[in-house]
Amino acid sequence: MQDAGPLLEMLRSICGDSAVLTGADMAGYASDWRDMFHGKPLCVLRPANTAEVAKSVVACVGAGVGIVPQGGNTGLAGGATPDDSGRQVVISLDRMTAIRRIDSIGMTVELEAGVILQTAKEAAAAENRLLPISLAAEGSARIGGLIATNAGGVDVLRYGMTRGLVLGLEVVLPDGQVLHRLRHLRKDNAGYDLKQLFIGSEGSLGIITAAVLRLVPLPRHRTTALISVPDIAAAVRLYARAQDDIGEALSAFELISGDGLALVATHMGQEAPVKGADWYLLIEAGSSLPGLRTAMETLMEAAFEEGWATDGVLAESEAQADGLWSLRESLTEAEGKAGGAIKHDLSVPIPEIADFLQETGKMLRSMVPEARLNIFGHLGDGNLHYNVMNVAKADSARVNTAVHDMVARYNGSISAEHGLGQYRTAEWARLATPPEHDLTHRIKRALDPMGVMNPGKVVPLHD
Ligand code: FAD
Ligand code: MLT
Numbered sequence: 001m002q003d004a005g006p007l008l009e010m011l012r013s014i015c016g017d018s019a020v021l022t023g024a025d026m027a028g029y030a031s032d033w034r035d036m037f038h039g040k041p042l043c044v045l046r047p048a049n050t051a052e053v054a055k056s057v058v059a060c061v062g063a064g065v066g067i068v069p070q071g072g073n074t075g076l077a078g079g080a081t082p083d084d085s086g087r088q089v090v091i092s093l094d095r096m097t098a099i100r101r102i103d104s105i106g107m108t109v110e111l112e113a114g115v116i117l118q119t120a121k122e123a124a125a126a127e128n129r130l131l132p133i134s135l136a137a138e139g140s141a142r143i144g145g146l147i148a149t150n151a152g153g154v155d156v157l158r159y160g161m162t163r164g165l166v167l168g169l170e171v172v173l174p175d176g177q178v179l180h181r182l183r184h185l186r187k188d189n190a191g192y193d194l195k196q197l198f199i200g201s202e203g204s205l206g207i208i209t210a211a212v213l214r215l216v217p218l219p220r221h222r223t224t225a226l227i228s229v230p231d232i233a234a235a236v237r238l239y240a241r242a243q244d245d246i247g248e249a250l251s252a253f254e255l256i257s258g259d260g261l262a263l264v265a266t267h268m269g270q271e272a273p274v275k276g277a278d279w280y281l282l283i284e285a286g287s288s289l290p291g292l293r294t295a296m297e298t299l300m301e302a303a304f305e306e307g308w309a310t311d312g313v314l315a316e317s318e319a320q321a322d323g324l325w326s327l328r329e330s331l332t333e334a335e336g337k338a339g340g341a342i343k344h345d346l347s348v349p350i351p352e353i354a355d356f357l358q359e360t361g362k363m364l365r366s367m368v369p370e371a372r373l374n375i376f377g378h379l380g381d382g383n384l385h386y387n388v389m390n391v392a393k394a395d396s397a398r399v400n401t402a403v404h405d406m407v408a409r410y411n412g413s414i415s416a417e418h419g420l421g422q423y424r425t426a427e428w429a430r431l432a433t434p435p436e437h438d439l440t441h442r443i444k445r446a447l448d449p450m451g452v453m454n455p456g457k458v459v460p461l462h463d
């Protein structure tokens with residue numbers, strides 16, 4: 001930008017001098033946490049309230065610069081990283097951290113977009129309520145980012161994606177208007193459900209400043225098991241049996257590969273307390289009613305009898321359950337320490353997972369024999385993190401394309417939960433149908449005609 005001075009001055013007058021970061025102070029906001037995406041923002045703005053966000057948006061639009069909303073910056077698709085043009089302003093919500101109200105009877109929480117998930121969960125738990133979003137980044141991810149990505153995680157099986165928890169939203173629109181719909185209502189069919197446009201839109205249609213989320217009763221009991229399984233077909237059969245035996249109390253059914261746990265052992269120093277296998281399942285159930293442990297024991301007995309399990313451990317204490325989860329939650333960090341991966345966040349129909357893995361593995365072995373796989377994910381949602389390691393940079397695009405083509409053949413999704421950001425937008429554009437392109441561009445143009453909101457994210461710039 002030729003002269004950023006007047007805009008910076010205006011933003012300082014709106015938000016205060018200390019809320020406008022430039023130079024080296026922007027470092028933590030200019031790249032993603034994995035250090036894969038790097039940008040050069042014009043400045044980073046840290047407004048304190050919705051009015052400041054709205055005025056800042058108007059100022060940025062007036063100056064013709066792009067706006068990149070940012071929460072905890074834990075996203076895995078580069079959605080919160082600006083480009084390197086020096087013509088984009090990062091608006092971080094990290095100062096808007098008020099939990100305004102918890103209604104333990106109506107089971108709702110109203111909170112600002114910058115509240116960290118773990119903080120919100122702790123506040124809900126103090127009222128004997130659960131905010132049912134669980135992911136390894138919950139100590140850093142913020143409510144606005146979770147809603148903007150429609151985050152998934154390990155509890156989706158029971159509680160659904162973030163979208164299903166959002167009862168009300170406050171959003172600053174690209175023209176500076178504020179859509180204020182912070183209703184604590186479970187039922188509201190008065191017209192179009194406008195908030196849905198912003199959930200999962202990754203900051204491309206507006207800036208979420210506050211939300212009302214649904215809570216559920218905090219389960220008093222949980223039971224957690226780690227099971228070694230011989231193959232994927234056995235894992236899928238065990239999943240069906242778990243649905244029969246544990247029913248709605250089943251909250252997590254996570255798949256981890258033997259290679260993944262080996263990475264955790266090597267790079268994080270954590271060993272699994274079960275015999276080695278090609279695949280492992282981490283299964284959890286939670287309820288306020290007793291009897292869960294018996295149900296899990298029955299499931300495990302059936303698994304051994306049917307030959308679906310070769311070893312297993314049922315956590316005897318909360319600490320042991322946390323230890324089992326730590327293995328699962330360390331996979332991403334271990335993968336990073338081992339040199340990173342071409343990440344795929346795919347979903348395919350659950351009964352077809354075994355065929356998908358076999359066919360894709362065979363294809364990759366013939367394409368890049370030296371590639372190594374770190375496969376894990378939310379088997380109960382049909383969502384696999386199919387991460388391909390040890391691939392030369394020159395081969396990474398064709399590996400990515402080949403995996404996505406296979407996903408398309410299985411009628412799956414190339415982004416089950418992480419979103420498109422800047423990482424997957426071109427692949428979405430390659431695979432989407434003409435009506436999907438058309439509708440996506442019409443929605444973007446209708447809400448953001450100037451194209452100022454997170455340019456190039458989700459909606460391709462040139463299509
Ligand atoms: P950011 O990274 O800051 O932003 C993400 C996107 O949302 C960007 O496009 C940004 O522009 C937009 N955005 C942020 N705030 C706002 C706002 N207030 N208004 C409008 N747009 C906004 N994700 C899962 O779904 N499931 C998982 O299991 C999971 N596990 C993870 C584990 C680890 C170790 C890590 C590092 C990440 C994981 N993630 C997972 C990804 C990430 O945590 C989620 O995508 C999360 O929702 C991002 O929240 P955030 O506040 O960090 O958002
Ligand atoms: C997970 O399930 O742990 C996450 O989505 C993180 C990842 O894919 O690396």
Ligand code: ZN
Binds near residue numbers: 152153377385417
């Ligand atoms: Zn995940």
